[in-house]
Amino acid sequence: MNDRTIAVAGVALLGSLWWFDHVTPIAYAPISFYALPVFLAAFAKSRRLIYGLASLAIVANSVEAYFDFHVNPLIALEIRSAVYIAILLVAVLSILLQNAVRRNAELAEKNRAWAEREAMLRCAVETMRSSLDSEHIDRTIVREAASAFDSDVAWLFKNPDQTTPVTFRFQRGSPEPDVTSGLLSPQAKALVDKATAQTAPLSLERGEAADQAILDAVGANHVLAARLFEQNRLYGVLAVARNGNARPYDVQNGDAMKTFAVQASIAVSWSMLFTELATTNERLSNENRRLEARLTR
Numbered sequence: 001m002n003d004r005t006i007a008v009a010g011v012a013l014l015g016s017l018w019w020f021d022h023v024t025p026i027a028y029a030p031i032s033f034y035a036l037p038v039f040l041a042a043f044a045k046s047r048r049l050i051y052g053l054a055s056l057a058i059v060a061n062s063v064e065a066y067f068d069f070h071v072n073p074l075i076a077l078e079i080r081s082a083v084y085i086a087i088l089l090v091a092v093l094s095i096l097l098q099n100a101v102r103r104n105a106e107l108a109e110k111n112r113a114w115a116e117r118e119a120m121l122r123c124a125v126e127t128m129r130s131s132l133d134s135e136h137i138d139r140t141i142v143r144e145a146a147s148a149f150d151s152d153v154a155w156l157f158k159n160p161d162q163t164t165p166v167t168f169r170f171q172r173g174s175p176e177p178d179v180t181s182g183l184l185s186p187q188a189k190a191l192v193d194k195a196t197a198q199t200a201p202l203s204l205e206r207g208e209a210a211d212q213a214i215l216d217a218v219g220a221n222h223v224l225a226a227r228l229f230e231q232n233r234l235y236g237v238l239a240v241a242r243n244g245n246a247r248p249y250d251v252q253n254g255d256a257m258k259t260f261a262v263q264a265s266i267a268v269s270w271s272m273l274f275t276e277l278a279t280t281n282e283r284l285s286n287e288n289r290r291l292e293a294r295l296t297r
Contacts, residue, residue, distance in 0.1 A: 003044045006043060006044045010037040013036060014037040018034075018063075020033075021034075022067075035083075035087050037053045037057060038087060038094055041053045041054075042093070042094030042097045047098060050091055050095055050098065054087055110252070133271065139176065139177050142169070142170045143170050143177060146170050149249070149256070149260075150246075151241055151242055152242055152246070153170070153171055154170045154177075154239065155241075156238050157239070158236040160189075160234070165181070165184060187214045187217030190213070191237070195226060196227045199229075203248075203249055204222070204224075205248055206221050220241035220242060222249055223241045224240050224241075224257055225237055225240075226238055228268055229265055231269065238257075
């Protein structure tokens with residue numbers, strides 16, 4: 001039932017109970033029936049409905065207390081006081097029940113969102129590990145990060161500690177990431193330095209004076225970044241950003257980014273190891289061919 005239906009049913013029930021109370025002798029009037037409409041309001045979404053029906057129940061009880069007091073003051077005082085207490089207790093219990101229901105709904109929504117995010121992360125990790133080509137993995141990481149974290153922009157600052165770092169930038173709606181090489185801008189360098197200085201993911205929000213220059217430079221209101229670090233080697237920094245009035249990154253996003261960064265670091269290290277092995281094999285093959293050529297002369 002929606003709140004309007006509960007409100008109509010509560011008012012109708014309260015009116016019926018008041019009429020029954022009015023035509024029934026004071027000695028036979030039940031002491032807690034005015035609390036029933038208040039308990040019914042516990043199943044509504046709005047807490048105002050509990051306050052409203054409780055107020056109407058108190059008013060109805062007060063009206064009958066006025067008439068009963070002229071008939072038998074002692075019994076009226078005893079019964080009506082018990083009704084007031086019952087209304088207040090049921091109102092408190094209804095608020096607690098409503099809070100519990102709302103909390104359970106929030107937890108269920110968070111669990112559903114986390115399950116969806118976990119499925120997206122699993123899919124992203126499988127996609128990253130589907131290839132050993134270094135550039136393909138880098139492009140996949142930045143593209144999958146934007147999708148997994150529902151972000152407008154994603155960056156992968158590859159090898160930021162070298163003289164010619166490479167930046168992969170993916171904009172939502174673009175078919176492929178843009179790739180640039182060269183020195184980072186001062187704001188991008190500041191973002192990379194802040195992310196690499198800590199093991200936990202870095203979160204930047206509007207309101208912090210020290211982060212305004214970085215957020216203004218990337219044109220975002222919320223940034224979440226993490227370093228790609230594996231076997232005591234820094235491979236890069238992954239960052240995602242949300243623009244406009246998008247919701248900020250929460251704790252669950254930070255935990256997911258930590259997991260994503262670990263898996264991305266492993267994928268990058270594997271691809272670089274494969275590249276290094278391929279380069280070494282090619283060098284050894286060339287040396288073998290040169291040695292065979294000398295021996296056959």
